[in-house]
Amino acid sequence: MAVSVVKQYSVFLTNEPGALSQFASLLAREKISIIATAQGVRYDASILRLAVRYEDELSHILTQAGFTSIKTDAICIEAADHLGLVRDIGHVLGEQKINITSIYGAVTADGKSRWILTVTDLTKALNLLESSGLFQE
Numbered sequence: 001m002a003v004s005v006v007k008q009y010s011v012f013l014t015n016e017p018g019a020l021s022q023f024a025s026l027l028a029r030e031k032i033s034i035i036a037t038a039q040g041v042r043y044d045a046s047i048l049r050l051a052v053r054y055e056d057e058l059s060h061i062l063t064q065a066g067f068t069s070i071k072t073d074a075i076c077i078e079a080a081d082h083l084g085l086v087r088d089i090g091h092v093l094g095e096q097k098i099n100i101t102s103i104y105g106a107v108t109a110d111g112k113s114r115w116i117l118t119v120t121d122l123t124k125a126l127n128l129l130e131s132s133g134l135f136q137e
Helices: 019-029 059-064 085-095 122-131
Strands: 002-014 036-042 045-052 068-080 100-107 112-119
Touching: 002 019, 002 059, 002 112, 002 122, 019 045, 036 100, 059 068, 068 122, 085 100, 085 112, 085 122, 112 122
Parallel strands: none
Antiparallel strands: 002 045, 002 068, 036 045, 068 112, 100 112
């Protein structure tokens, strides 16, 4: 298992055809690789959450292109998938009163998973997850 810190950007997009494509074209031009994404739509707007490697800096690119965004440090967990993985992550953090404020992820056909979490205490959560022993392969 790998536990690392990544940057998560919450970007506000209009809820109309082509908005995501236009945004993704900007990232492609800037050679920014997305490692995870999730989107929620409400009425005429959407919030796109995307995680990128920590060395990638998007704030100035997004601002110059006219996008409103919020940058947050997040935890990226890359591990072999197993039944109850998200439950186990929640248990480890919940026992120490760390709240998960957002989570999204996926599992690949070959059984690997990647989960992105934002939490109320990043440093403590990182230490707990790394030392938990839950993700030994």
